[in-house]
Amino acid sequence: MRRLLLLAFLGGCQGVLTGPPVWQQPPTEPPVDPHPTTPVTELAPFEPAPLRPRLLLSHQYVNAVRARRATCW
Amino acid sequence: MLVNGLTAIGATVLKIPPSSVNDYEANAYRAAQAALLARRSQVISCTPTSSADATCMRTLATRFVPLAFRRPATEAELTRWTAVGVEAAEAYDDFVRGAEFLLAGLLQSPAFLYLDEVGETDGAWRRLTAWELASRVSFFLTSGPPDELLREAAANGSLLTDEGLRAQAARLLEKPEARAASLALFDELLELHNLDHLAKDSARFPGFDAQALAPSMREETHRVLLDLVFDSPGDFRDILTTRTTFVDGPLAQHYGMPPVSGWTRATAAEGRAGILTHAAFLSLQSHPSANSPTYRGRFIRERLLCQVIPAPPPEVDTSLPPAAPGTQRTLRQRLTEKTSASRCQGCHRVMDPPGFAFERFDAIGRVQALDDGLPIDTSGSLDERGAFDDAPGMLALLREDARFTDCLARVVFRQAVGHVDLPGEARPLKAAADAFTESGHRYQSLLVELVASEAFRSGVLEDAP
């Protein structure tokens, strides 16, 4: 949740989520990410992300084609 | 296509352009023809009894559909692809031509082109199947499809156990392909691909040939990374501080080091520390003729600390005026004056201080003793982490900064799974980062921990039909 608040703050800073853009109201402190000092056990329980099909990257594609040619075909 | 700085994310959210469909088709026929030319007897493992022998064609399909799709084939797929081969073999009265169309078809299929992961129900979530997991691990760690041992581990289910998965990940990291796969991420993280188009002002840097030196710049950073990750594995945070580096003749000359022939391990001059003091980084995060403390500092904030820096405000002249005639001003002085307005300070006081640390290096990564004839001030402080005098001092602070290891885990994870980590994934990612720390910051351990984390192995399906 703290991370969410941070993201909301930074997002607001970006003029994307909420609040005025940073150049109108600069933050008084540099961004501080509380996450590294938060023990794992205090973080929210895991929620998995959506599974989505992913196109092979170009080097993966090249290697996949090459692997078929070299080892199997 | 890069989205959020990573092609892995572009590959997950974008639709493919029609031109790619053309390219895949052309490549598929080329690959199939090449395979049949070079290895016909291995490919056609049965002896066709006629030019369009359906039994032998089905034997080919039975072997190659699972290989191409990286999972067992369905009966519908075997029937479909056998028919494609038979149709072509009949039309040409030639079994080999039939095999060509069969193979070329498989290489265009979305089942080959996409890592398609839908998992299987496991309580409220879905867990990747053994075959999906095998592909995800393999493409993440080796940029290629699962090898025979990994396919075995998927088939016998051992990949679904924690020990089995970790053992396979550790094994894959010993393959030569793992080296190139790791570099693919660093190329994007460090924006090294932009070296292809590096251009510097020939009047400001006479005799400097960016295109000639760019490959050496990239290679230096690659070699330091490979050394620390694979060849002499050590604390990965040393990438920010190590003076161990590798240079070839042109690069040694560029740095003012003693001449070498071929690639040679070397110790960088005092004042340099790690990959952010390499010519590659320093040149990339600069203007064509001048340094950019803002670019350099922004890079550290965004890419190494995972902080968000907003875009500059619209309708603002961001150019930096030269010093008034007859006066001397360092770049730092001019930039500080230009950005003194409060509406600039919100971001610039965050970005610029770590960037100023690099001011003793010029826009092509050489040492500069003076700036406009004035001594250079590289001191500053990194948030509440402490004060520094120069780049090595700042980088030593960064090395100890838990935000850096945390961010590294997140960025590598993004590459592995193809999305920006979500708040719900913070817990397993923090656990992986902690395990990375406990391992003595071994990068290979980070990779194995990420593979073994729940976040890598699980997912949900959104509004499935």
Place this chain on the structure above:
Amino acid sequence: MKPFRLSRRTLLRGAGAALALPTFDAMLDSHGVAYADGTTPPKRFLVWFFGNGVRRSLWTPTQVGTSYSLTPELAPLLDEARGIDVRGYTSVISGFNVKTQHLRGHHTGACALLSGSNIVPLPAGSAPYNSKFGRKSIDQELADVIAGDTRFRSLQLAVSKRWTRGEGPTLANLSHRGPDQPLTQNANPANVYNELFAGFLPKDPTDPRDRLRASVLDAVSDDARALQSRLGAADRQRLDAHLTGLSELRQRILALPPVITSACTLPAQVTSTNADSGGVEPIEDVSSIMSDLIATAFACDLTRVVTLQFSGSVGGHCFKVLSPSEPRDNEHAITHESEHQAKVDAAVRFTMRNFAYTLHRLRSTMEGTAGNLLDNSVVLCTSDVAEGLDHSIHDYPVLLAGKGGGALKSGYHFRSNNGRNTSDILMTCVRAMGAGLNSVGQDEGYSNTPIAELLS
């Protein structure tokens, strides 16, 4: 240019072999000259885009109406030394403002001028400047309506290779079939040539290859649908896009060779790959070859919609030819240096010199008695910012060229004195193209009001 020869028999054989006849086949007269029977040639749409804006004080004419004088930056439209005069074909539009939200420099203008929508900022990750279009780009809106059964629904071309790729789809691409489907531009003239004109090769009716390739694509499509059935809505759409690509490729494979006319001739083989020479891009050479290819693609009705990115927003292109012995940063860097604005001006003039050649090339390609290609085209020429120095998006530089088959007035300077919406210019394109769309853009970028003064 040499005429491409096909024997009468080849043509007949080809015609016998396949599927739908090209629509304009029936329009040919007995001499094979297109449109001699007075039918109307198709209208074409070209987006000609350059990065980083202009200097308005040297760009915008002071007079309005038909008697405007060419300004320094527009001077290349009349270039007697090169035999180029396309001034009468070009309208200048000034005083228009981008109405969408100015969320970030370069992104806002590119997205507004090409689609009439707000950018969609992407989640930060480690690269917060990323954004995508909020909507399909105008060329794709028009392609939906006017592409017909042309071999290429649209073409995406580029001259400079150094466009920015690190800020997401908005700056990396001109054409967007939708927010998540940017279309890649091709900067390699030899590849473009091969892709465009492979279909000119006469087909051997005894070779089953194309039929079999189509069969393979059918099987591939079956695989795609099987995968699609297991996915959520967003990803079903991604597979839809893949299926569309497969179906378009299938149509191209089975299509007949283009019909050869006096205007549609096979250009000489192009071998340029747009490789750098000594670190310098062959910009002007590539621009002129791309112009030739566009003219032929239009004349042969291979496509009716093209986007050409001469130089990219925030691109790393450098017009070294302008100062071979002088220092010169990349053009984007120069725009941000207030003391170097004269160099920006030179870059804009160089850009317009290349634009003028593209128009000239279209103008010198005749379509039977139906005028020339430029008579039958609408060309939108604009940039991603008004001026690069301050990322401004008001009083935007836009040229509209061509006569749109008689629908568009040309040689006119239209100035808005009340800061009209730049999307009105897109709506003008829609009307001039005769596309039955009632509006363009969305939200602040919405428009259903074309510039009446520019429509005939």
